[in-house]
Amino acid sequence: xxxxxxxxxxxxxxxxxxxxDTAAAPQTEHDVQPLNNCExxxxxxxxxxxxxxxxxxxxxxxxxxxxxxxxxSHVYIRxxxxxxxxxxxxxxxxxxxxxx
Amino acid sequence: xxxxxxxxxxRSVAVRTTVMMLGLVIVIMxxxxxxxxxxxxxxxxxxMHRQASRSMxxxxxxxxxxxxxxxxxxxxxxxxxxxxxxxxxxxxxxxQRLVEANEDVSAVTLMYRANYFKDxxxxxxPTVYFDTNDNKCHQDEIGxxxxxxxxxxSDSNWVYSNKLDGGYWSLPYLDSISTHRxxxxxxxxxxxxxxxxxxxxxxxxxxxxxxxxxxxxKPFEYSExxxxxxxxxxxxxxxxxxxxxxxxxSYAKQLNNAHYLELTRRMLKGEKGIDTLDKLITHLNQxxxxxxxxxxxxxxxxxxxxxxxxxxxxxxHKIMERPNKLRSIMLLVLICVLILISTxxxxxxxxxxxxxxxxxxxxxxxxxGNFNAKLPAIYTPDEIGQLRQSFEDxxxxxxxYVEELKATTASKASMESELRIASNIQxxxxxxxxxxxxxxxxxxxxGMLKPAKEVGGDLFDFFIRNEKLFFCxxxxxxxxxxxxLLMAVTRSLFRNISAHESTPDNIVTHINETMSQNxxxxxxxxxxxxxxxxxxxxxxxxxxxxxxxxxxxxxxxILPCEPNIPIGVMAGWKYKTxxxxxxxxxxxxxxxxxxxxAENTKHELFGSQxxxxxxxxxxxxxxxTTLKAMYKAIHQFVGDSKQSDDLTMMAIRYTRQKYADRYxxxxxxxxxxxxxxxxxxxxxxxxxxxxxxxxxTMQMNLAIEEAVxxxxxxxxxxxxxxEVNIMATINDKRxxxxxxxxxxxxxxxxxxxTDTTLSAEERxxxxxxxxxxxxxxxxxxxxxxxxxxILTLRKKLDTENLTQQQ
Numbered sequence: 001x002x003x004x005x006x007x008x009x010x011x012x013x014x015x016x017x018x019x020x021d022t023a024a025a026p027q028t029e030h031d032v033q034p035l036n037n038c039e040x041x042x043x044x045x046x047x048x049x050x051x052x053x054x055x056x057x058x059x060x061x062x063x064x065x066x067x068x069x070x071x072x073s074h075v076y077i078r079x080x081x082x083x084x085x086x087x088x089x090x091x092x093x094x095x096x097x098x099x100x
Numbered sequence: 101x102x103x104x105x106x107x108x109x110x111r112s113v114a115v116r117t118t119v120m121m122l123g124l125v126i127v128i129m130x131x132x133x134x135x136x137x138x139x140x141x142x143x144x145x146x147x148m149h150r151q152a153s154r155s156m157x158x159x160x161x162x163x164x165x166x167x168x169x170x171x172x173x174x175x176x177x178x179x180x181x182x183x184x185x186x187x188x189x190x191x192x193x194x195x196q197r198l199v200e201a202n203e204d205v206s207a208v209t210l211m212y213r214a215n216y217f218k219d220x221x222x223x224x225x226p227t228v229y230f231d232t233n234d235n236k237c238h239q240d241e242i243g244x245x246x247x248x249x250x251x252x253x254s255d256s257n258w259v260y261s262n263k264l265d266g267g268y269w270s271l272p273y274l275d276s277i278s279t280h281r282x283x284x285x286x287x288x289x290x291x292x293x294x295x296x297x298x299x300x301x302x303x304x305x306x307x308x309x310x311x312x313x314x315x316x317x318k319p320f321e322y323s324e325x326x327x328x329x330x331x332x333x334x335x336x337x338x339x340x341x342x343x344x345x346x347x348x349x350s351y352a353k354q355l356n357n358a359h360y361l362e363l364t365r366r367m368l369k370g371e372k373g374i375d376t377l378d379k380l381i382t383h384l385n386q387x388x389x390x391x392x393x394x395x396x397x398x399x400x401x402x403x404x405x406x407x408x409x410x411x412x413x414x415x416x417h418k419i420m421e422r423p424n425k426l427r428s429i430m431l432l433v434l435i436c437v438l439i440l441i442s443t444x445x446x447x448x449x450x451x452x453x454x455x456x457x458x459x460x461x462x463x464x465x466x467x468x469g470n471f472n473a474k475l476p477a478i479y480t481p482d483e484i485g486q487l488r489q490s491f492e493d494x495x496x497x498x499x500x501y502v503e504e505l506k507a508t509t510a511s512k513a514s515m516e517s518e519l520r521i522a523s524n525i526q527x528x529x530x531x532x533x534x535x536x537x538x539x540x541x542x543x544x545x546x547g548m549l550k551p552a553k554e555v556g557g558d559l560f561d562f563f564i565r566n567e568k569l570f571f572c573x574x575x576x577x578x579x580x581x582x583x584x585l586l587m588a589v590t591r592s593l594f595r596n597i598s599a600h601e602s603t604p605d606n607i608v609t610h611i612n613e614t615m616s617q618n619x620x621x622x623x624x625x626x627x628x629x630x631x632x633x634x635x636x637x638x639x640x641x642x643x644x645x646x647x648x649x650x651x652x653x654x655x656x657x658i659l660p661c662e663p664n665i666p667i668g669v670m671a672g673w674k675y676k677t678x679x680x681x682x683x684x685x686x687x688x689x690x691x692x693x694x695x696x697x698a699e700n701t702k703h704e705l706f707g708s709q710x711x712x713x714x715x716x717x718x719x720x721x722x723x724x725t726t727l728k729a730m731y732k733a734i735h736q737f738v739g740d741s742k743q744s745d746d747l748t749m750m751a752i753r754y755t756r757q758k759y760a761d762r763y764x765x766x767x768x769x770x771x772x773x774x775x776x777x778x779x780x781x782x783x784x785x786x787x788x789x790x791x792x793x794x795x796x797t798m799q800m801n802l803a804i805e806e807a808v809x810x811x812x813x814x815x816x817x818x819x820x821x822x823e824v825n826i827m828a829t830i831n832d833k834r835x836x837x838x839x840x841x842x843x844x845x846x847x848x849x850x851x852x853x854t855d856t857t858l859s860a861e862e863r864x865x866x867x868x869x870x871x872x873x874x875x876x877x878x879x880x881x882x883x884x885x886x887x888x889x890i891l892t893l894r895k896k897l898d899t900e901n902l903t904q905q906q
Contacts, residue, residue, distance in 0.1 A: 021780075021805060022773050022805060022809045023773050023777065052798060052801070052802070053802075054802060054805055054806060054809070054869075055806055055809075055868040055869040055871075055872055056809070058868055059865050059866070059868065062860065062863065062865060063865060065860045066860055066861065066865075069860055069861070082795075083794070083798050083799075086795070087799075087872070090856075090872065090876075091854075091856055091868055091871065091875075092856025092858075092863075095856075096859070096860045
């Protein structure tokens with residue numbers, strides 16, 4: 001599992017690669033810390049190369065959203081594959097996030 | 101009005117009173133009439149006796165007088181006869197004087213002894229007789245030379261006297277056969293100076309006057325008179341032919357009538373007396389049939405001078421003839437008077453009671469519901485007036501009462517309508533859709549509830565959660581509305597508590613705790629709660645004082661239950677769970693006491709024996725058939741008897757088929773999330789065996805990972821080392837993961853559902869894991885067995901499932 005932070009066109013982009021499972025969650029939680037200070041920037045969570053996500057991963061996504069929303073930042077999800085989109089749909093996350 | 105046969109007497113008071121009065125008067129008159137009859141009879145018979153006696157005395161005296169006159173005349177003549185007797189002419193003069201002086205004497209003869217006169221032959225008997233044809237006396241001589249008849253020596257009736265010294269009355273005789281005139285002779289012997297008889301003076305006396313005398317002196321018009329001489333010949337008889345022709349003694353003998361004979365003899369002896377004869381024979385050739393069977397009273401007395409006997413008859417029926425006639429007239433008059441009195445009485449009563457009839461008409465008008473019907477105007481202060489007053493009072497109270505009744509009825513109707521709504525609400529709490537799980541092949545349930553009243557205190561309920569069938573059946577003490585309220589509470593508690601509690605003892609204990617509080621009505625509920633683990637057939641149950649269910653399978657047995665107390669009786673009671681394994685194709689039959697205590701008209705109970713007998717024949721039947729068969733049996737048993745208690749039955753049929761496992765693999769991991777990649781490998785391998793596609797494999801991975809992570813995080817507290825075993829099994833139907841650990845009891849299924857509709861701000865961070873497991877697997881099932889948490893996850897294998905997921 002690899003999570004890479006980039007700033008593109010005033011937007012914070014986080015690239016997820018591999019399996020975001022329970023085992024990988026603590027490390028990923030650490031990796032996404034740069035998104036904490038997102039005032040004035042929208043956040044894009046790029047899941048193009050994300051293969052798997054467990055509830056721990058979903059919790060990280062929810063935590064990012066909960067942090068960003070009061071600061072007026074939009075959180076977008078980009079490139080989510082169909083299988084993972086099903087998981088998002090099941091948990092109601094499709095209603096919470098905006099998709100690109 | 102009843103169209104029945106009414107005794108006409110009871111139709112009208114006037115008629116009845118009249119008839120009663122009439123009856124009373126008739127009875128009084130009958131009694132007094134009978135008394136009067138008896139009394140009059142006595143008086144009349146006494147009077148009759150006196151009359152008869154007087155008549156008898158008169159008759160005897162009169163006859164005796166006439167006879168005595170003849171006797172005196174002849175005796176007197178005899179005393180001076182010797183002055184005439186010596187000369188023939190002189191003797192004629194004497195005889196003529198005698199005939200002329202005595203009208204009763206029809207002829208007098210002086211019979212001289214033989215050769216008294218030398219020139220007259222041997223016998224000489226000058227006679228003078230009175231010829232009634234010319235009313236003159238004629239002389240004759242009957243003993244002269246041409247007759248040559250010695251009167252004095254002949255043994256004839258009247259000449260017999262010459263042997264005597266005094267006078268002699270002959271036996272009566274007939275003057276001639278043709279005239280039938282009775283005669284009698286009186287002879288007096290004439291003595292010469294030496295005292296020898298030289299002649300006999302004999303007077304013939306005609307007896308026609310006897311008839312006349314007795315007819316005159318007889319006591320009654322209808323009396324008949326008989327006079328009999330001492331030779332038992334009649335001198336006088338109603339039928340003249342009898343005179344001197346019928347011998348009374350011979351006749352009595354001929355009749356063979358001892359009484360008659362005795363009477364005749366007594367008369368001949370010269371006795372005086374009274375007798376009674378059954379029949380009176382007065383006519384010859386009279387046949388018995390013509391005889392009136394009437395008694396006659398006979399008065400008889402002798403006439404001593406001539407030794408005759410005289411007798412009067414008084415027919416008894418004649419005695420009372422006149423009084424009877426009088427009485428008939430009286431009776432006729434009486435009847436007329438009675439009819440008159442009755443009519444008048446009836447009319448008076450009818451008139452007097454007319455207000456009653458009007459009152460009765462008004463009353464029936466009121467009875468029809470017209471409470472304002474006008475009552476007839478009766479203002480007399482008598483009983484009828486009082487009755488009218490009472491009626492008026494009744495009319496007033498009736499109308500106010502009816503008003504009240506209307507109000508009560510209306511409120512009752514509204515109550516009934518509310519009760520009907522309550523009944524509908526209650527029935528809505530009971531599962532109604534059968535079969536309840538049409539797409540399941542392992543379980544079927546059927547239930548029915550028949551309340552005795554509109555609402556009842558029985559309940560049953562069931563639902564499936566996490567591959568477990570939760571069910572309960574219960575019976576609230578009492579019936580009707582109070583019971584139904586408690587039933588609703590119990591059912592709600594069962595639903596609420598079993599939504600997160602999975603063990604029956606916990607469910608029952610919770611319900612008990614809630615119900616025991618503030619149970620001031622002291623009502624209680626018997627409740628059987630069961631949780632059937634559908635994949636394994638393991639039944640856990642807790643029976644709070646309810647009827648023991650029966651298992652209908654290969655055998656028919658009662659499910660043994662521990663004696664727990666009913667719910668609501670005692671707070672803090674620890675209920676215990678019991679276990680049983682339900683074999684496939686077994687029906688669990690639950691019921692309330694409304695079944696076993698169903699009563700027929702003879703007050704016999706249906707009883708558990710009959711229930712078992714019915715159940716034995718239902719081994720291979722479906723739940724609906726089973727229940728309906730049982731209900732039919734109860735219905736037949738009870739017959740027309742009213743249902744006395746709520747009746748509830750529930751049948752649960754377990755029909756799980758067992759499939760052979762064709763693949764099995766297991767792994768044991770320490771409670772460290774870093775070992776999860778090993779779990780991924782296992783899941784990937786298993787999914788490959790199950791021919792799952794990538795998506796499904798990913799989902800399986802997600803579900804198993806979430807479940808295992810849950811166990812790792814919660815079953816073992818932080819820092820405690822432990823193991824988690826994951827066993828995967830595949831059979832023809834499904835893929836099964838069993839996750840076992842030895843940690844603290846932890847039931848992930850007991851957690852509340854995650855609400856996925858909340859906004860980001862509202863959503864909690866946690867709780868997603870078990871939610872995902874539920875979403876991804878077909879069933880999630882938790883059990884705590886032998887200090888281990890066992891979580892079973894199942895996924896169906898069929899291709900339908902695969903395509904659906906894609």
